[in-house]
Amino acid sequence: MYNPTAFRQDDLTTLHRQILDCRLATVVSQGANGLQASHLPLLLEPGEGQYGTLYGHFARANPHWRDLADGAEALVIFQGPEAYISPSWYQAKAEHGKVVPTWNYIAVHAQGRAEVFEDAERLLQLVSRLSQRHEAGRPQPWAVSEAPRDYIDGMLRAIVGFALPIERLQGKWKLGQNRSAADQAGVREGLQASHDPRDRELAARINDHH
Numbered sequence: 001m002y003n004p005t006a007f008r009q010d011d012l013t014t015l016h017r018q019i020l021d022c023r024l025a026t027v028v029s030q031g032a033n034g035l036q037a038s039h040l041p042l043l044l045e046p047g048e049g050q051y052g053t054l055y056g057h058f059a060r061a062n063p064h065w066r067d068l069a070d071g072a073e074a075l076v077i078f079q080g081p082e083a084y085i086s087p088s089w090y091q092a093k094a095e096h097g098k099v100v101p102t103w104n105y106i107a108v109h110a111q112g113r114a115e116v117f118e119d120a121e122r123l124l125q126l127v128s129r130l131s132q133r134h135e136a137g138r139p140q141p142w143a144v145s146e147a148p149r150d151y152i153d154g155m156l157r158a159i160v161g162f163a164l165p166i167e168r169l170q171g172k173w174k175l176g177q178n179r180s181a182a183d184q185a186g187v188r189e190g191l192q193a194s195h196d197p198r199d200r201e202l203a204a205r206i207n208d209h210h
Contacts, residue, residue: 001172006178007173008172011171012051015051015169016044018171019042019110020044022108023041025041025054025056026076026079027039027076029075031067031068036063036064038064043129049165049166051168052165052166054112055161055163056126056164057127057160058160065162074111075110076111076164077107077108078110079107080205081105081106083103083191085102087100087101090179091182091183092180103174104176104187105202106172107171109168109169109172110166111168112164112167116160117161117163118161119161122161131143175205188206191203191206
């Protein structure tokens with residue numbers, strides 16, 4: 001992705017935190033079936049490899065996994081908070097008017113080649129961990145073990161898992177760092193005053209960044 005120096009985020013802990021905060025990733029690859037994209041919940045093992053390893057699964061009926069099995073490189077996109085930035089929030093508008101709208105956002109891109117697996121026990125461990133992650137915090141968390149084992153065995157035959165060691169990792173925190181301090185303050189105030197919770201989420205991340 002286009003990533004000017006002012007917006008580049010290289011801190012591995014920060015990048016991993018954003019990956020973990022993103023509940024649904026987009027996996028993109030190019031292969032025999034053309035350009036494909038799948039939207040998947042993933043697990044991150046931060047200690048595996050230089051940048052960590054991602055784990056997930058496809059429906060067996062989804063042809064996307066075959067491209068990964070054939071060695072196609074995958075791009076995994078983790079989208080963070082984003083918001084439209086109005087020129088009216090910039091102090092520069094009152095000073096000279098030479099301002100235009102933009103879009104601020106946080107995004108992480110991970111690239112690598114995956115190992116595809118179909119082993120039932122390994123798949124069971126994967127789906128159990130995914131369920132534990134997303135059921136955590138619920139009053140009565142559901143667990144895979146609550147479903148009949150023969151039913152789960154059938155469901156496992158209908159999916160294909162993958163492990164994707166991250167070979168390249170990019171983070172873009174486009175938060176107006178290229179603007180003056182006064183313009184940045186105006187953006188924070190404008191986002192904080194918005195009725196849209198997505199705008200306020202980005203404002204909070206800008207505050208954290210500063």
